Amino acid sequence: MNTFKSFLYLGLAGSIFFGGMVATGCATSNDHAMNGNAMANDTPAFNDLEIAHIAYTAGAIDIRYAHLALALAEDPEVLKFAELMVRDHTAVNKKALALVKKLQITPQDNGMSQQLLKGAVTIRNELSRLHGPAFAKRYAANELGYHKAVNQAVEKTLIPTAQNAELKALLTGALQTFKVHQEHAVVMNEKLQ
Amino acid sequence: MTSHKINMLLIVGLLVVGAFDREGLAQTTSLPQRHVVQIDGFVFQPPQIRVVPGDTVVWVNRDFVPHFISVGEGKWQSDVLEENQSWELVVNETGSFSYVCVFHPKMIGIVTIHD
Structure with a gap:
């Protein structure tokens, strides 16, 4: 999988990485549509402002998934995980905002951030129609897929591409988290099986 | 020798004896120690510590994200520790206690308190 595809697939948050979990035809059609875009933009070069925007957006998306889980889930494991996501991603994004302020820069919106947000809408719509164990399983699978995809993108593309040393350090710390x-998420999925 | 000089010598002598007494005391009775455990990269460093009753263990969070320490299955608990915040625990009993970050349960450490 090339880098750009990897990013595009983030928006579908695990549906593609975990074929067994693909539940909607929507995800599949998006996949085909985005493959077309990927071919047209095979080697994207992100600048630091775009990287900052992508990283922040990815965290914000997961916080929104978590809020959905806190509203709809009943499973204690899922609720605990969602609380963790809100707490940790908020902390990382707070750190990112502090760096942005320090460097006096404005993160730059870009096609990748837009794709992430678009994909997240699809996932949230799907999740919001589910209840009980079905919601718990789908949320858990999505979290695992999403983190796998985000981690791959952060490790393989964002960190190597970032030029500013402080941004690189922030991304490295975030990746650890x-x-x-x-x-x-692996443990949560195992418990829900 | 004048009485003034004699008095001065006595004072100096008393101070010297006092200093030796304190030195002797220090050799026989150890003062409480502070032991610092760094929380960095989702690990406790060092992961195991040995202390004596009266010592203080200080956990310092160096991660971006908050941690929440529970020692001895809830026997002692920190507040939520944000980045660069610390928690001090004065231990006054013996035993070996494992501790975890409640938020990130794979983070495990051990504090052993011995006489």
Whole structure:
């Protein structure tokens, strides 16, 4: 999978990485549509302002998934995980905002951030139609897929591409956090099986 | 020798004896120690510590994200520790206690309190 595709797939948050979990035809059609875009933009070059925007957006999306879970989930494991996502991603994004302020820069919206947000709408719409164990399983699978995809993108593209040393350090610290979340998501999925 | 000089010598002598007494005391009775555990990269460093009753253990959070320490299955609990915040625990009993971050349960450490 090339880098750009990897980013595009973030928006579908696990549906593609976990084929067994693909539940909607919408995800599949999006996949085809985005593959077309990927071919047209095979080697995107993100600047630091775009990287900052993408990283912040990815965190904000997961916070919104978590709020949905806190509103709809009943499973204690899911609720605990959602609380963790709100707490940790808020902390990381707060750190990112502090860096943005320090550097006196304005993160730059970009096609990737837009794709992430668009994909997240699809996932939230799907999740909001589910209840009980069905919601718990879908949320858990999505969190695992989302963190796998985000971690891959942060590790393989955002960190190597970032030019500013402080931004690179922030992303490195964030990746450490997200990898812990991924491990936690594995355990949550196992418990829900 | 004048009485003034004699008095001065006595004072100096008393101070010297006092200093030796304090030194002797320090050798026989250890003062409480502070032990610092850094929380960095989702690990406790060092992961195991040995202390004596009366010592203080200080956990310092160096991560971006908050941590929440529970020692001995809830026997002692910190507040939520934001980045660069710390928690101090004065231990006054013996035993070996494992502790975790409640938020990130894979983070585990052990504090052993011995006589």
